[in-house]
Amino acid sequence: MKAAMSIAVALLLYEVLARSGVFAAALVPGLPAIARALWSMLADGSMLKHAGATLYRVALGLGLAATLGLALGVLMGRWRPAERFFMPLVSVLMPIPSLAWAPVFILWFGLGDVATILIVFYAASFPMVLNAWTGARAVNPIWLRAAGAMGARGAALFWKVVVPAASPFILSGLRQAFQRAWIAVVGAEMLAASDYGLGWVIFDAKEFLNADVMLAALAVIGAIGFVFERLVFGALERATVQRWGMLRLARP
Amino acid sequence: MQAPSRWRALAGGALPFVVVGAIWEGVARSGRFPPRLFPTLEEVARTFGRLTASGILPHHAAETLARLGAGFALAALAGIAVGLLMARSRSAESALLPLVSIGAPVPGLAYAPLFLLWFGLGNVGSVLLVGFVAAFPVILNTWTGVKTVKEIWLRAAQVMGAGERRLFRQVILPGALPHILTGLRLGLAQAWRILVAVEMLAAVPWGLGWLIFGAREFLDTDAMLAGIAMIGLIGLALEKLAFQPLERYTVVRWGMVSA
Numbered sequence: 001m002k003a004a005m006s007i008a009v010a011l012l013l014y015e016v017l018a019r020s021g022v023f024a025a026a027l028v029p030g031l032p033a034i035a036r037a038l039w040s041m042l043a044d045g046s047m048l049k050h051a052g053a054t055l056y057r058v059a060l061g062l063g064l065a066a067t068l069g070l071a072l073g074v075l076m077g078r079w080r081p082a083e084r085f086f087m088p089l090v091s092v093l094m095p096i097p098s099l100a101w102a103p104v105f106i107l108w109f110g111l112g113d114v115a116t117i118l119i120v121f122y123a124a125s126f127p128m129v130l131n132a133w134t135g136a137r138a139v140n141p142i143w144l145r146a147a148g149a150m151g152a153r154g155a156a157l158f159w160k161v162v163v164p165a166a167s168p169f170i171l172s173g174l175r176q177a178f179q180r181a182w183i184a185v186v187g188a189e190m191l192a193a194s195d196y197g198l199g200w201v202i203f204d205a206k207e208f209l210n211a212d213v214m215l216a217a218l219a220v221i222g223a224i225g226f227v228f229e230r231l232v233f234g235a236l237e238r239a240t241v242q243r244w245g246m247l248r249l250a251r252p
Numbered sequence: 253m254q255a256p257s258r259w260r261a262l263a264g265g266a267l268p269f270v271v272v273g274a275i276w277e278g279v280a281r282s283g284r285f286p287p288r289l290f291p292t293l294e295e296v297a298r299t300f301g302r303l304t305a306s307g308i309l310p311h312h313a314a315e316t317l318a319r320l321g322a323g324f325a326l327a328a329l330a331g332i333a334v335g336l337l338m339a340r341s342r343s344a345e346s347a348l349l350p351l352v353s354i355g356a357p358v359p360g361l362a363y364a365p366l367f368l369l370w371f372g373l374g375n376v377g378s379v380l381l382v383g384f385v386a387a388f389p390v391i392l393n394t395w396t397g398v399k400t401v402k403e404i405w406l407r408a409a410q411v412m413g414a415g416e417r418r419l420f421r422q423v424i425l426p427g428a429l430p431h432i433l434t435g436l437r438l439g440l441a442q443a444w445r446i447l448v449a450v451e452m453l454a455a456v457p458w459g460l461g462w463l464i465f466g467a468r469e470f471l472d473t474d475a476m477l478a479g480i481a482m483i484g485l486i487g488l489a490l491e492k493l494a495f496q497p498l499e500r501y502t503v504v505r506w507g508m509v510s511a
Binding site: 003004005006007009010023027028084085086088089091092093094095096097098099100101102103104106107108179182183185186187190191198199202203205206209211214215217218221222225226229 | 264265267268269271272289290346347348349350351354357358359360361362363364365366368369370444445446447448449452453460461464465467468471473476477479480483484486487488490491
């Protein structure tokens with residue numbers, strides 16, 4: 001209730017500012033103009049197309065990063081030589097922001113989906129690798145020995161002990177990876193997309209001074225991020241680590 | 253006895269880079285890709301040396317660092333101020349918290365074109381954007397830090413006769429410090445990740461992001477890779493000189509995570 005109040009007050013302040021005429025209406029459009037832009041883009045289906053393109057890129061980049069990052073991270077956590085080989089590479093590549101690669105990827109793969117997906121992949125893979133690595137190392141050795149004494153070997157040990165034990169870390173890795181991916185996809189679309197995508201809409205609207213379209217797309221970006229963060233990952237967390245009673249372990 | 257093992261560790265650390273470098277070199281020399289697009293490491297190194305010697309690369313790097321410093325300083329000052337305000341005043345909290353929690357998860361770059369429209373291309377827009385984006389983790393962590401200061405410390409200090417000011421300076425601030433430092437660390441990392449992209453979009457005259465983006469127009473792949481190498485070096489230096497010492501100082505020392 002209070003939250004709704006404060007949002008309403010903020011919106012009201014914005015509207016007053018927009019109508020005061022201090023700033024050009026083209027730069028600071030009123031709320032009705034933004035709502036109209038959002039509605040017309042929703043009605044003609046173009047916003048859905050843009051959001052679909054963005055989600056497709058995130059899904060592919062994040063899916064790739066999650067799969068490869070999980071495999072590499074667990075391998076590094078359980079096998080010393082892999083850790084010694086990949087850790088220096090990871091720590092050198094990690095501080096390079098994914099968007100710094102954008103011009104290189106554009107040059108190599110052209111404008112469009114491939115470059116965008118690779119940028120998302122680059123951004124999302126590091127949190128995944130690091131968290132899976134930490135998780136695989138944090139498995140309580142007593143569980144491993146107990147399971148071993150009860151006759152678990154190889155694949156059973158891996159799937160029934162190592163993965164559940166590492167799952168809080170893996171899940172928080174996935175969450176961080178999504179946040180990074182969501183930032184990266186918007187930037188990548190501004191730089192590398194050529195026709196569709198929420199980031200591209202914002203950037204393209206700037207050329208025509210369509211601040212209402214920019215703000216409408218911004219609202220959609222915020223809403224999708226919010227839905228994923230709260231609903232998808234919240235539900236995922238409840239269905240897995242909370243049910244297994246592992247959450248305490250993840251957040252000391 | 254020491255020396256051989258140190259050499260061995262060095263060789264072990266260099267091995268991954270040698271392997272990746274050899275693969276790169278093999279692909280570059282195989283002639284499958286045009287050398288303009290896929291230069292050999294030797295060329296990248298030569299370009300890096302040439303650009304460094306002529307002062308171009310250091311100039312770009314200095315401008316990028318200045319922007320990072322300005323944006324981060326803005327984020328730190330505003331973030332800590334807002335965070336403290338929210339934690340100390342109930343009404344400020346209920347007014348600001350919903351806005352901050354809506355604003356924080358929106359990718360900062362989505363604001364970039366708006367900021368450029370409002371504040372123009374160049375330094376003002378990009379520094380403000382970096383500061384704005386980096387302020388969110390600082391705000392949230394400062395707020396959490398002050399809110400989670402142990403009640404018993406406050407009461408103990410009050411019983412011992414600490415006034416409002418002393419309570420704030422000697423109990424609340426030190427108690428919240430680990431959280432505030434964590435927020436600063438996250439904010440700096442956020443600022444760094446976004447700055448390079450902002451430089452590409454904002455058409456600033458100097459800056460590593462602009463160097464890379466501009467070099468694309470001329471198919472100057474070796475200059476782009478030299479710029480990325482410089483970005484990697486700065487990022488690594490930030491990691492070693494800022495993030496890791498801060499982490500050691502805060503979470504490890506306070507016993508929140510074992511080293």
